[in-house]
Amino acid sequence: MMKNTLNFVVTKKLDGTLARTGIITTPNGTIETPAFIVGGTQATVKTLTPEQVLELGGQSILVNAYHLMLRPGAEIIKAASGVHKFMNFTGPIFSDSGGFQVFSLGMAYKKGIDATSHSTKGDASQAVHSKSQLTSVTDEGVHFRSHLDGSKLFMTPEDSMEIQHLIGSDIHMCFDELTSPLSGRDYVKKAMDRTHEWADRCLSRHNELNDTHLKNGEKSQALFGVVQGAREEEFRKISATFLGQRDFDGFGIGGVFEPEEISSTVRWVNEILPDYKPRHLLGMGSQPADLFLGVQYGVDTFDCVAPTRQARNGALFTYDGRINIKNSEYKNDFTPIDKGCDCYTCKNYTRAYVHHLMMANEILGLTLASIHNERFVVRTVDEIRESIKNGSFFKYKKEFLERYYGKNDAKRFFNSIY
Ligand SMILES: [Zn+2]
Numbered sequence: 001m002m003k004n005t006l007n008f009v010v011t012k013k014l015d016g017t018l019a020r021t022g023i024i025t026t027p028n029g030t031i032e033t034p035a036f037i038v039g040g041t042q043a044t045v046k047t048l049t050p051e052q053v054l055e056l057g058g059q060s061i062l063v064n065a066y067h068l069m070l071r072p073g074a075e076i077i078k079a080a081s082g083v084h085k086f087m088n089f090t091g092p093i094f095s096d097s098g099g100f101q102v103f104s105l106g107m108a109y110k111k112g113i114d115a116t117s118h119s120t121k122g123d124a125s126q127a128v129h130s131k132s133q134l135t136s137v138t139d140e141g142v143h144f145r146s147h148l149d150g151s152k153l154f155m156t157p158e159d160s161m162e163i164q165h166l167i168g169s170d171i172h173m174c175f176d177e178l179t180s181p182l183s184g185r186d187y188v189k190k191a192m193d194r195t196h197e198w199a200d201r202c203l204s205r206h207n208e209l210n211d212t213h214l215k216n217g218e219k220s221q222a223l224f225g226v227v228q229g230a231r232e233e234e235f236r237k238i239s240a241t242f243l244g245q246r247d248f249d250g251f252g253i254g255g256v257f258e259p260e261e262i263s264s265t266v267r268w269v270n271e272i273l274p275d276y277k278p279r280h281l282l283g284m285g286s287q288p289a290d291l292f293l294g295v296q297y298g299v300d301t302f303d304c305v306a307p308t309r310q311a312r313n314g315a316l317f318t319y320d321g322r323i324n325i326k327n328s329e330y331k332n333d334f335t336p337i338d339k340g341c342d343c344y345t346c347k348n349y350t351r352a353y354v355h356h357l358m359m360a361n362e363i364l365g366l367t368l369a370s371i372h373n374e375r376f377v378v379r380t381v382d383e384i385r386e387s388i389k390n391g392s393f394f395k396y397k398k399e400f401l402e403r404y405y406g407k408n409d410a411k412r413f414f415n416s417i418y
Pocket of ligand 1 (some may be wrong): 134277337338341343344345346371372373375
């Protein structure tokens with residue numbers, strides 16, 4: 001098979017760290033890295049048009065195979081000539097396998113345990129996939145229920161590859177088993193071993209599907225292996241070694257992280273993964289600090305739905321920290337959300353106007369708030385990229401985090417300078 005699906009060139013490395021800049025080239029365009037990949041779960045960035053996403057500097061988006069498989073169905077997207085045409089986004093598109101959602105939403109259906117919880121409290125036995133949680137795992141695949149209507153479904157790693165190929169995104173993720181933060185070490189090991197077996201099955205089916213694309217004169221698609229192993233250093237290193245030896249186009253780093261965990265977990269993995277392939281941090285947290293820590297320890301791309309989710313709740317990023325635009329203090333504040341922001345919202349509207357729209361439940365408020373928050377995060381990663389190129393990364397990191405969190409609070413992100 002001709003392998004010209006994805007090309008990655010490292011353009012600059014920051015001495016003494018794992019940070020680097022680079023360019024990912026896909027059949028649908030390039031991504032300058034480090035880059036923030038805008039969350040487009042259901043083939044839409046909530047409240048924004050694709051033109052607005054491009055205008056705010058979004059280079060690429062990430063859709064979710066689980067959501068699109070349930071609605072509208074992967075065949076519908078294939079019939080529309082793929083997800084780029086379907087949603088009218090011309091840039092590179094990532095897809096997540098849906099593994100995370102199969103476990104987290106499947107378990108959440110009818111109040112099962114939420115696997116996305118950060119909590120480490122509680123009874124570890126609850127975290128094992130019991131009958132009452134409606135999600136059960138076998139070596140073959142996962143039985144789960146749709147979070148939409150409760151219908152029974154079964155998904156194998158091969159199914160996930162077929163769905164992602166029908167969707168036609170540029171970069172796919174392997175189907176992996178998610179463990180809850182409450183899972184014991186034995187279960188984390190078992191899930192990691194299964195994730196590795198599934199990774200081999202994903203790669204094999206993926207290569208067959210790419211052969212078919214090339215025979216039909218279609219574009220081939222790329223596949224990232226997904227490193228698991230929860231908070232366990234030993235398992236993370238085993239997982240990175242296992243997947244790093246396989247012929248993946250790049251790697252996803254899975255799991256749920258607190259900002260303080262990013263530096264260690266990501267470093268264990270990225271010191272082992274081949275450094276000439278791109279690395280994507282899957283569903284990072286909602287803190288700007290995550291971006292700096294991720295990049296410093298070798299992450300090239302990030303995705304997160306938090307900027308738009310928080311925007312819809314009125315939580316807006318500013319360089320001086322997050323504000324809630326619904327607070328009454330903004331009722332007669334005729335300044336922009338952030339004076340230093342160059343987004344469409346800040347150029348044209350005031351805090352008082354966005355406050356008014358939010359209080360009146362006007363839909364435009366959600367759009368203006370989302371434009372601002374997405375631009376804030378995209379621009380921060382763009383500036384991190386520039387700071388690596390011109391050697392000012394640590395200066396920029398210190399200035400940004402001290403201003404955003406306050407001097408004392410920012411210190412917790414500096415304990416582990418690499
Ligand atoms: Zn703005």
